[in-house]
Amino acid sequence: MSTRIFGSGIKRREDPRLITGEARYTDDIKLPGVLHMAVVRSPYAHANILGIDSAAAEAMDGVVAVFTGEDVDLAGIPTAWLIPDSDLKTPEHPALAKGKVRYVGDGVAIVLADDRYRAQDAADAVNVEYEELPAVIDPEEAAGEGAPLIHDDVEGNIAFKWAPFDKAASDAAFEAADVVVSERILQQRLLPTAMEPRAAMAQYNPATQELTLWCTSQNPHIHRFIISAVTGLNENKVRVIAPEVGGGFGSKIPCYPDEALVSWAAIKLGAPVKWTETRSENYLITIHGRDHVQHVEMAASNDGAIQGVRATVYAGMGGYLSTAAPGIPTILHGLLYVGPYTIDSVYCESIGVMTNGTPTDAYRGAGRPEATFLLERMIDKVADAIGMDPVEVRRKNLIPAFEDGYEVAAGLNYDSGDYSTAFEKALGMAGYDDFRAQQAAARAQGRYLGIGVTAYTEMCGLGPSQVAGAVGFQGGLWESATVRVTPTGKVQALIGASPHGQGSETTLAQIIADEIGFPVEDIEVVHGDTTETPMGWGTYGSRTTPVTGAALAHAARKLKEKARVLAAHLMEASVDDIEYADGSFSVKGSPDQAQSIQEVALMAHLAWNMPEGMDPGFEESQFYDPPNFVFPFGTHIAIVEVDAETGVIDLQRYIAVDDCGPQINPEIVAGQIHGGVVQGVAQALCEGVIYDDDGQLLTGTMQDYCMPKADMFPNFELGETVTPSPHHPVGVKGVGETGTIASTPTVYNAVLDALAPLGVKQIDMPLTSAKVWSAIQAGSANGGGN
Amino acid sequence: MWPNKFDYARAGSVDEALSLISDDGKFLAGGHSLLPVMKLRLDAPEQLVDIGRIPELSGISANGGLTIGATTTHDEIATSDAVQSMCSALASACGQVGDQGVRNFGTIGGNIAHADPASDPPTVLVACGATINIQGADGARSVSAQDFFVDLFETDLEDGELITGLSLPNCSDCQCAYVKFPHPASRYAIVGVAVCLKMDGGTCAQADVAVGGATVKAVKCAGAEAALAGTSLDDAALDAAAEAVKADIAEWLAGDIAYPEAYRQQMAGVFLKRAVAEATG
Structure with missing residues (x-):
């Protein structure tokens, strides 16, 4: 029997350097002669720039240069997800504003100085004259009559309209239904808030014409691609390094003006240039997530069969279209309208709207939380409308178990699923049936308990490149990896993806160890440098384990095959007689004759005695393009109590049963679920961007923007089921976003369930105590729940 | 994050601190209110006089x-x-x-x-x-x-x-409590209520009440004090005090976009009751 490192909850190999402060982030890298860049940012959400006077700033001690949008000859920052059949407009996004600013924080000028403080002093001294224009933040309002026009070439502020489904069929389903429920759902803007703010530093060698850019990137190869396009440098002259990156949650996918500006300034001035975002800048300029106004309807029969779901979605894009922004409320959203249910009719019209907010883009879950929320919210409303228990409605509509492919009305082919098993397991853990009795007893004492149950599936492990092309993603979605073994039998696994806190250095090493028998501590996963690593499209969309993991598994299998042939040759045995176990190759029937994988690796390097036709060396590479997405699933349940006197919500229990196929490292899976749940619950309960009517960000610091805190949460009760993906070499599915996707509606529905006897039907997220309390007052004034 | 330029001097005594301070200067002690404000460039004193190590300024005596x-x-x-x-x-x-x-x-x-x-x-x-x-x-x-x-x-x-x-004053013969409803973002008080009750048997002989968080400053609440004094702190007295405290703070109300004034005013009443319960519990 071989022992398996796969499935073992070993400690994260990243953690010693992370928790002792020895990790080296972009800002930790010091270069001699570096210039510090400060950006003069617009204080207005929408204004014409009438003039910029930088004379005073330029005269200040230590200031090397001040540049404005007129000086910077970079190509515009591109949008890289061009949704087809949507009449997409891609307004120019200059690295520094030219003539007009479109959100608070839009860059207007840059100051380069020998010291960060002096750069900031000089930035404050740049005098910009503005003519303020009316601003619009709400996407539905921005798409309406009379809204201020943000880009001259984006008529009505509508950047795209995406509606790929059959409207007539959807209308027919709704007409035939017994009951139709509807709601206007606000998916509020969220701040991704990675622990490390963004940073960028560039150095240019004029003799070799090579640019090195260190930056906080989830996808350095995509950054290289875009920086090459924006600067005009050949791609092979651009090296992008993502050193340690302290989280991203999607916010470090896009290429921002700041990365382009340090590159441009480093070339222009012949000196290295560094920029590190402050937290205040991070909240102003780093992408925000969500920002949907959704008009949703669900059709059902009186016996609880869901017959259709449809929505019109106004998705706020902010002042410019960020790198992947158009793909989020469309491909990653509307295609998820079936969820784990047998819904035969879906319709989604998603309207991408320019606003005077910070640009939006992918934030953990990216489009899928917004879809899961609307489905789950509407199912609870259907249950209420037909007088059926919401669990019963879900149970009735779950897709039966399948092992290899299930095509749904939204067009996706789910890989595998066994929703009912996870659903019943979670209900059992929660004690659902008993809970309803406890709830009734509590209500009789004036206590308000509630329960929310979410069944979900989601699409991740992005994804087949052919699909990427068909949906307008301006790149592939494959990954590549090289497993390189040194003569002494130590392993470097070079990957194109770029993990930034997920623990992939551990889980990917476990995959290799499991395939080929090197001890996990002898395997280093190398990532984040476009010169050192093979091409890859990056770490996002819960894709690194499914896609890079598959590439590594295949590369390791190739190596194992080479090792088997070489071992047979060295032991003068037939390849067919070679047996493998735990990193050792032995000859069938003579177990004392064996070659360890390390011995084979050494002999492959020495190449003294190779079989006919075998090349020397011990290294294999694999490009891997997944044949399909992966579809993890599960059921989450929350139990809350609402203090009716204050509106404060106490999250008492949280149960999560998730199925991501076989778990490589259960501790890391649990960590991903914990973090995801926390972020999703925070959307329901406390996080939310607030702008005033002029487009000023009122939640610009953590004093006002409510980050979740540990004491808001109970100990999570986790369970699992294991349904392998049929198309993946080791059967795994992604788990980075499931917690975020499932938890928001779970907690929201629990709170609304608690408030039902008080006549509360709807509250916009986040469910702050003030809003809950006001809703209770209004509900009671209307005579309560009945 | 990047404060403006400032001069710094450390004082060894109160007299030295008072002689060092300039017109645009500020005293620096722990720095946990002042420095964040300076880092955000919301304040830019030209001089900080550090009083953090003046021995006579530190300590508790009874x-x-x-x-x-x-x-x-x-x-x-x-x-x-x-x-x-x-x-x-x-x-x-x-x-x-x-x-x-x-x-x-x-x-x-x-x-x-x-x-x-x-x-x-x-x-x-x-x-x-x-x-x-x-x-x-x-x-x-x-x-x-x-x-x-x-x-x-x-x-x-x-x-x-x-x-x-x-x-x-020595308040060891009082029953006092401070109860806070923390803002979930900042953990500053949405409302904070302090009560100091002198009990004479089952009767409240004297009540001192102040409210912060919901107000632009900490406010002494005479109406609530009167509603509590002379009672047995029964439900009727508590209800009356909760109503009275809302009137006491009415002219000083403060709020933010997420927790507006009206809500905080209501919560002052709720948390007054909770403060009394904690003080007497």
């Missing part, structure tokens, strides 16, 4: 009442047996300021000089009748906490004056 030096940290107050015994509500409030790191550095003098209306200690100081001791170039003076806090981030302190400490 002699009939309590005397607390200006640079005494929140943690020292929260964990002081003397404070616990003579004014447990102040120990409680100081123990709820920020997190442990803030409490290890932040000082009571800096806290009240900053006069953040949502901070915890001022509410207790107003309820319990503290006196603020101040020294300036023209000598020393004292002012009641109630008069010291004037408005939002505004105190009775004149330019160049230094808070040297504060005095509190």
Whole structure:
């Protein structure tokens, strides 16, 4: 029997350097002669720039240069997800504003100085004259009559309209239904808030014409691609390094003006240039997530069969279209309208709207939380409308178990699923049936308990490149990896993806160890440098384990095959007689004759005695393009109590049963679920961007923007089921976003369930105590729940 | 994150501090209110005079009442047996300021000089009748906490004056409590209520009540005090006090976009009841 490192909850190999402060982030890298860049940012959400006077700033001690949008000859920052059949407009996004600013924080000028403080002093001294224009933040309002026009070439502020489904069929389903429920759902803007703010530093060698850019990137190869396009440098002259990156949650996918500006300034001035975002800048300029106004309807029969779901979605894009922004409320959203249910009719019209907010883009879950929320919210409303228990409605509509492919009305082919098993397991853990009795007893004492149950599936492990092309993603979605073994039998696994806190250095090493028998501590996963690593499209969309993991598994299998042939040759045995176990190759029937994988690796390097036709060396590479997405699933349940006197919500229990196929490292899976749940619950309960009517960000610091805190949460009760993906070499599915996707509606529905006897039907997220309390007052004034 | 340029000097004594301070200068103690404001460039003093190591400004002494030096940290107050015994509500409030790191550095003098209306200690100081001791170039003076806090981030302190400490009456025969409804983002008080009750058997002989967080400054609440005094603190008295406290703070209300004034006013009533329950529990 071989022992398996796969499935073992070993400690994260990243953690010693992370928790002792020895990790080296972009800002930790010091270069001699570096210039510090400060950006003069617009204080207005929408204004014409009438003039910029930088004379005073330029005269200040230590200031090397001040540049404005007129000086910077970079190509515009591109949008890289061009949704087809949507009449997409891609307004120019200059690295520094030219003539007009479109959100608070839009860059207007840059100051380069020998010291960060002096750069900031000089930035404050740049005098910009503005003519303020009316601003619009709400996407539905921005798409309406009379809204201020943000880009001259984006008529009505509508950047795209995406509606790929059959409207007539959807209308027919709704007409035939017994009951139709509807709601206007606000998916509020969220701040991704990675622990490390963004940073960028560039150095240019004029003799070799090579640019090195260190930056906080989830996808350095995509950054290289875009920086090459924006600067005009050949791609092979651009090296992008993502050193340690302290989280991203999607916010470090896009290429921002700041990365382009340090590159441009480093070339222009012949000196290295560094920029590190402050937290205040991070909240102003780093992408925000969500920002949907959704008009949703669900059709059902009186016996609880869901017959259709449809929505019109106004998705706020902010002042410019960020790198992947158009793909989020469309491909990653509307295609998820079936969820784990047998819904035969879906319709989604998603309207991408320019606003005077910070640009939006992918934030953990990216489009899928917004879809899961609307489905789950509407199912609870259907249950209420037909007088059926919401669990019963879900149970009735779950897709039966399948092992290899299930095509749904939204067009996706789910890989595998066994929703009912996870659903019943979670209900059992929660004690659902008993809970309803406890709830009734509590209500009789004036206590308000509630329960929310979410069944979900989601699409991740992005994804087949052919699909990427068909949906307008301006790149592939494959990954590549090289497993390189040194003569002494130590392993470097070079990957194109770029993990930034997920623990992939551990889980990917476990995959290799499991395939080929090197001890996990002898395997280093190398990532984040476009010169050192093979091409890859990056770490996002819960894709690194499914896609890079598959590439590594295949590369390791190739190596194992080479090792088997070489071992047979060295032991003068037939390849067919070679047996493998735990990193050792032995000859069938003579177990004392064996070659360890390390011995084979050494002999492959020495190449003294190779079989006919075998090349020397011990290294294999694999490009891997997944044949399909992966579809993890599960059921989450929350139990809350609402203090009716204050509106404060106490999250008492949280149960999560998730199925991501076989778990490589259960501790890391649990960590991903914990973090995801926390972020999703925070959307329901406390996080939310607030702008005033002029487009000023009122939640610009953590004093006002409510980050979740540990004491808001109970100990999570986790369970699992294991349904392998049929198309993946080791059967795994992604788990980075499931917690975020499932938890928001779970907690929201629990709170609304608690408030039902008080006549509360709807509250916009986040469910702050003030809003809950006001809703209770209004509900009671209307005579309560009945 | 990047403060403006400033000069720095460290004073060894109160007299030296007063001689060093310039017109555009500020005293620096723990720095936990001042430095964040400077880093955000919301304030840009040209000079900081560090009073953090002046021995005479630090420490707690108990002699009939309590005397607390200006640079005494929140943690020292929260964990002081003397404070616990003579004014447990102040120990409680100081123990709820920020997190442990803030409490290890932040000082009571800096806290009240900053006069953040949502901070915890001022509410207790107003309820319990503290006196603020101040020294300036023209000598020393004292002012009641109630008069010291004037408005939002505004105190009775004149330019160049230094808070040297504060005095509190011995309240060991009272039942007092500070109860806070923390803002979920900042953990400052949405509303904080301090009560100090003198009980005579089952009857409340005297009640002192102050509210912060919901208001632009810590406000002494005479109406609520009157509603509680002379009662057995029964439900009717508590309901009356909860109504009265809303009137007491009506002219001083403060709020933010997420927790508006009206909500905070209501919560002052709810948390007054909870504070009384905690004090008498």
